[in-house]
Amino acid sequence: MSAPALRAVDLTKRYGRLTALDRLTLDVRPGEVFGFLGPNGAGKSTTIRLLLGLARATAGRAEVYGVDAGDVARAHRSLAYVPADVALWPQLTGAEILHLQARTGPGTDLVYRDELVERFGLDLSKPARTYSTGNRQKVALVAAFATRAPLLVLDEPTSGLDPLMEREFRAAVGQARQRGQTVFLSSHQLAEVEAVCDRVGILRAGRLVEVATIGRLRGLHRSEVTVSYSGTAPLLSTVAGVESVETTGDGQLRFTVTGPPAPALRALADAGITALSVREPSLEEIFLEYYGTQAGR
Amino acid sequence: MSTGILPSPVTAGLTLPPGPGRAVTGLAVRQIRRGGLVVAVLITGMTALVTATYAQVMADPAAAGSLQALAGNPAIRTLFGSPIGLDTAGGFTVWRVGTFTAVLLGAWAILATTRITRGEEDTGRWDVLLAGRVPLRDAVLRHVTAVMIVPVGTGCLLAGVLIAAGTPASGAVVHGAGTGLLGVVFVAVAALAAQVFPARSPATGTAVAVLGVTLLLRMIGDGVPALGWVRWLSPLGLTALSGPFVHNRGLPLVILAVAAAVITLAALAAAGRREIRGGLVAPATGRRPRLGLLGGVAAFAVRRVLRPLTGWAIGIGAYYLLIGLTAVSVTGFLADNPAMAGQAAAAGFDGLGAVVGFAAVLFAILAMPVGGFTAVRMGAFVAAETDRRLTLLTAQPISRARLLGAEIAVTMGAGTVLTTIAGIATWSGVTTVGGDLGLVAALSGVWNTLPLVGLSLGAAVFATGWAPRWVSVIGAVPTTGGFLLLVVAESVAAPDGIRELSPFAHLAAVPLTGVDWPATAAMTGLAVILTVAGIAGYRRRDLRS
Incomplete structure (x- = not known):
């Protein structure tokens, strides 16, 4: 089997006493779109800086397609990067920056680049000092998506984009996936992650707390079930995984289920169920469940 | 629509903290206090040292004699101004x-x-x-x-x-x-x-x-x-x-x-x-792309240096052109003044050697602005890293050594261009007024400062690798610091050991004398060691962004 697009093994970064990243072990498979979630200060950007060799790990190792992340001249031949806060050379125009990136980068599809410039509505004749946050981000996005690098590392790439551009961004991620490119996407836009990612990793206080497909994440979390029944009220309070049972009307119940729903379904079997609806949690609800009640640590 | 019945703004119940302007002043003071203190201490300290040791220095006939000779040196007069009050501690200090x-x-x-x-x-x-x-x-x-x-x-x-x-x-x-x-x-x-x-x-x-x-x-x-x-x-x-x-x-x-x-x-x-x-002055809002010198890191480093290099070249070129144009009249004026001619002769400036000697002293000074230029350029490189302009390039398949190496090579090249311009400017100035200074002599004089410029660049590169916050300061130590040390050491008749810590003490007065090859080799070697150590530090440290 080929090497993972990204691999972190016990990756640790300490700044003095502060442990910004604690023994992160993670594989990102070639061809997948991987979402990387976590609240501010969880260590997402630190992880990306280590994966890109911009910072040196205190312990552990990071690899890009089997190449040590510290060997940037080789490792960066297979990746393109969009930083969280894009800063450009103020005196260069957008066109000049794209040219510089193409000439120093891992290989660029110039025709596709022109198409992306068109789609993102970017005016390339302006010097970068006149660009807004969103426009600076677009320059970096166009430069990255136009490469044929097998891995795209995107750190909060849409924080400055309007909804129209956000749509273009999702389309560009989709096209990258079709070409077989791997995408590592760090983001706070949970709807966006939900829409484009195959798997997500959740980071909290420097530690990876979960890596799963979004479907599986949902399974791990509370689904909200609403039932209407004609028989006797089902006894749910003792059923494993069921919580917050409440009567919402005459012959109507609402409760949450965590984990396999089979025991709850068995308990409902004799109640003469006339209607049943299950609402899976959104990624936002899952995210808030991870952090909302455990702010800090 | 009537707004008369709207409640007053939400600030109504709040009291605004007084004196927002004072907070702004406080912010400004915080940003300059450290540098300001260093400058104030340096200036008053140097002045105090030279004044306090005046009587002691003048009591020593040898030291007093060499200072008199220095005062008679036309190049020194150009640099330091007319020596008008050397017989008092205050006047001497002000001049020096x-x-x-x-x-x-x-x-x-x-x-x-x-x-x-x-x-x-x-x-x-x-x-x-x-x-x-x-x-x-x-x-x-x-x-x-x-x-x-x-x-x-x-x-x-x-x-x-x-x-x-x-x-x-x-x-x-x-x-x-x-x-x-x-x-x-x-x-x-x-x-x-x-x-x-x-x-x-x-x-x-x-x-x-x-x-x-x-x-x-x-x-x-x-x-x-x-x-x-x-x-x-x-x-x-x-x-x-x-x-x-x-x-x-x-x-x-x-x-x-x-x-x-x-x-x-x-x-x-x-x-x-x-x-x-x-x-x-409004900046341009749009223009056609200029794609020259964007083909790689070295080319891009050249592109970034061109504008500052032009500015420095105009300044340094004008300065040395002027020195060339005035060399004959300044040295001639001194030679015609019997009292000063004696002093000038004691300093080694007599007859035909006058212009060459004058130029040689001023060529040595060239290491200061050019060394400063290299330190400023490395400071700009670190600034680009700190404010993340460099991030997109550091994510490209370019090793750190190559990124920094290109910057070093281009900066040293630009420094060489600056010294060459100074040499050509002096030569054309002297030649215009009919003085005697060959182009080869002028160029050998200015190029003689290159090891010292390299030392300044080496110090700046070392700081880039190990103490990036201090690049400009550490880069200025060999040249500006060295010159300061020499001036103070000479003025207070400090022991030779202290004076010789300054690289300027080892810079031969080319073209008046030949190149001091052992000193040149030592400075070049030190510059290389500092550069290599700096690159090693840069390769292993975290980038500041």
């Missing part, structure tokens, strides 16, 4: 360190002013500041006032230490006031430039150019008696005209004070007429 401290204070004033005004505005931090209750003009005024505290304080301290050292109070006050006012004038000049230009680097460049031109005017006025009046046009000339301890004139100081006030008012008027993040 006055120009250096004035230029140091002026340069610091410019850099600090544009950094905390236009520089902060460039980064966008003033957007937040000015969204508060303080308008742009007030913010500019408060920042400018904060910087002005430093030259004013330095001037007071300077007068204080001179009086404490026992020099006449009148001269001490004139020197302190002159130096302080000079600093204030350059704060005002930099503040005006920061309002006119919409970015920090052209503002700094323009103000530094004004400093350079005024220094040149003073040198012309000192060196060419017929043009003595041009000193009235230059702040540095005015401080020289005030003649501390000798003439103690007040009028030049009044002119300086008026100039400072007028320029400050002009800066405030300009601040009132522009937009935030804009200048009086």
Whole structure:
């Protein structure tokens, strides 16, 4: 089997006493779109800086397609990067920056680049000092998506984009996936992650707390079930995984289920169920469940 | 629609904290206090040291004799001004360190002013500041006032230490006031430039150019008696005209004070007429792409250096052209003056050797601006890393060693270009006025400083790898620090061991004498070691972004 697009093994970064990243072990498979979630200060950007060799790990190792992340001249031949806060050379125009990136980068599809410039509505004749946050981000996005690098590392790439551009961004991620490119996407836009990612990793206080497909994440979390029944009220309070049972009307119940729903379904079997609806949690609800009640640590 | 019944704004129940302007002043002071303290201590410390040791030095006939010879050296006269009061401790001190401290204070004033005004505005931090209750003009005024505290304080301290050292109070006050006012004038000049230009680097460049031109005017006025009046046009000339301890004139100081006030008012008027993040000069909003020199890191490093190199080349070229043009008259004037000719001969400048010797001394000084240039360029490289402009390049398949190596090679190349321009400018100046200095001799003289320039660059590269916050300071240590050490050591007759710590003590006076090859090899070797160590540090450290 080929090497993972990204691999972190016990990756640790300490700044003095502060442990910004604690023994992160993670594989990102070639061809997948991987979402990387976590609240501010969880260590997402630190992880990306280590994966890109911009910072040196205190312990552990990071690899890009089997190449040590510290060997940037080789490792960066297979990746393109969009930083969280894009800063450009103020005196260069957008066109000049794209040219510089193409000439120093891992290989660029110039025709596709022109198409992306068109789609993102970017005016390339302006010097970068006149660009807004969103426009600076677009320059970096166009430069990255136009490469044929097998891995795209995107750190909060849409924080400055309007909804129209956000749509273009999702389309560009989709096209990258079709070409077989791997995408590592760090983001706070949970709807966006939900829409484009195959798997997500959740980071909290420097530690990876979960890596799963979004479907599986949902399974791990509370689904909200609403039932209407004609028989006797089902006894749910003792059923494993069921919580917050409440009567919402005459012959109507609402409760949450965590984990396999089979025991709850068995308990409902004799109640003469006339209607049943299950609402899976959104990624936002899952995210808030991870952090909302455990702010800090 | 009636708004009369709307409740008053939400601030109604709040009390606004008083004195938002004071908070802005506090912010400005915080940004300059460390550098300001260093400059004030350096200037007063040097002055105090030279004054305090004057009697001791003059008591030693050998030391006194060599200082007399130095005073007779035309090149030294061009650099330090006319030696008019060498027989008093105060007059000697003003002559020996006055120009250096004035230029140091002026340069610091410019850099600090544009950094905390236009520089902060460039980064966008003033957007937040000015969204508060303080308008742009007030913010500019408060920042400018904060910087002005430093030259004013330095001037007071300077007068204080001179009086404490026992020099006449009148001269001490004139020197302190002159130096302080000079600093204030350059704060005002930099503040005006920061309002006119919409970015920090052209503002700094323009103000530094004004400093350079005024220094040149003073040198012309000192060196060419017929043009003595041009000193009235230059702040540095005015401080020289005030003649501390000798003439103690007040009028030049009044002119300086008026100039400072007028320029400050002009800066405030300009601040009132522009937009935030804009200048009086509007930047271009769009242009055709210029794709030259964007093909790789080395080419891009060349592209980035071209504009600053042009500015420095004009400044250094003009300075050395002037030196060439005046070399014959300055050395001739001294040769015609029997009293001074004796001193000049003692210093090794006689007959035909005069122009060559004059040039040789001034070529050695070239290491200071060119070494400073390399330190500033490495400082700009680290600044690009810190404010994340470099991030997109560091994510490309380019090793750190190659990224930094390209910058080092291009910077050293640019330094070589600068020295070459200085050599050609001096040669053309001397040749124009019929003096005797060959092109080869001139070039060998300027190129002789390259190992010292390399040492400065090596120190800056070392700092890039191991102490990136201190690049510009550490990079300036071999040249500016070395020159300072030499001047102080010679003025206070310090032991040879201390004097020889300065690289300038090992720089042969080429083309008057031959190249000191062992010293050249030692400096080059040290430069290489520092560079290699710096690259090693840069490869393993975290990038600052």
